[in-house]
Amino acid sequence: MIGRHRHCIALEEYSREEILEVLDLAVSMKEVLQRPIKKVPSLRGKSVVNLFFEASTRTRSSFEIAAKVLSADALNWTSATSSTTKGETLVDTAKNLEAMKPDVLVIRHYAGGAPRLVADRVGCSVVSAGDGAHEHPTQGLLDCFTLRERLGTLEGKTVAIVGDISHSRVARSDLFAMQKLGAKVRFCGPPTMIPAGIEALGATVHFDLREAVDGADAVVMLRIQHERIGDPLIPNTREYSKLWGLGVKKAEEWLKPSCVILHPGPINRGVELAPEVADGPRSVILDQVQNGVAVRMAVLYLLAGGKAAEGAEGKA
């Protein structure tokens, strides 16, 4: 259990304390990853099933390593090789996997709400590894973990999230978590990529990159999700890069010296980030990858570590 939650599906539903419970535990989990023998026996005999309906290397591997470091068995199930290509429904697939008695089901799906749909119908804990344009809670948590590590705290800090906000589940999870930890969030991108009325969630909206990153303590650069976009929302990637990409010169002149740069990956080098910036001293992108394992270990441990929750209410 993470606070009141049996599942980890949406940070929008998590309280500040529940988020901090995961982040504090992740510090201890990160220490385990530095040891000569990176394995602790805490989830021995438990199993974690990764159910992925969308391409992913980073997140799936990250969950798999997290499970294995905790000594849980990890099984990967990807849609391309599964019976969903033969017409099986999501719930049927999940029910069949549930019959194998996993303790945690990790789901990535192209449709927002899919993890919730499954969570309401299975007995085990469900962790979302990203659903449609809804949320990517463990990414939000690992971004906050990385910022706490770099900035000490998020209290009073300003974070600019730049790119395709309307198709980004990372932007939403980041927004909910970062605000709860006391940060101010700015959204920036082409007007076609910022949903109308998003200010209602508490972020400020900027169409000018310079204005958005001015004085910011951290910048999260997002990838244009070509696979999620039907009609083109931008004339072309060159124009996008020119206006909303972070090149060497802009990074040098516009960012304050202590500002760090995050990216959930995969990077489109030369589009949203110049290679020199992605590999530069401000970049914490590779820290994010390692922190992702630690944060996912914390989530798996909290959800599967105690006694199997009997009759726990189905709300996540």
Next chain:
Amino acid sequence: MNAQDIDRAVRRLGREIAERAKASGAARDLAIVGIRRGGVHLGQRLRKELAAALGAEPPFGTLDIALYRDDLAEKGAAPVVGPTDVKFPVQGKTIVLVDDVLYTGRTIRAALDELVDFGRPRRVWLAVLVDRGGRELPIAADFAGVRLDVPEGEDVQVRLREAGAPEDAVVVKPRRGT
């Protein structure tokens, strides 16, 4: 035990460990590892004693055994995990594992499992302030400040100033909730 008794016990433990270390040629590669949380402050005190007796301060680390517990499946919620911090190389060292109270031996079992994940120590000694009996595993203390026979329904609490107690004390109390 009052503050004076504890002080005396810690000094005696320090002397005994130093003697054994010298006798077995381990004085130069001695290291102390305190088990969170009770063993950490006690370990620090022992470290001072050993530094005085051996002329060099042994390296110090802390272990949190939550991830190595054998009762995870019996607990309601996953136990709180604290920081483990072993920065020195464990390989070849003589490790003095320190805890405040030795009871069932399960904490020590977990600590030994965790410790060897950092390397292969030359040997491990166990030093505790209170050995209260009641072992459920074949584990014994090499050094004990005091040996008591405490019945099952009672708790031994070691309260140290470093942990916020007004005064050092060892108290035996009926367990809450039983």
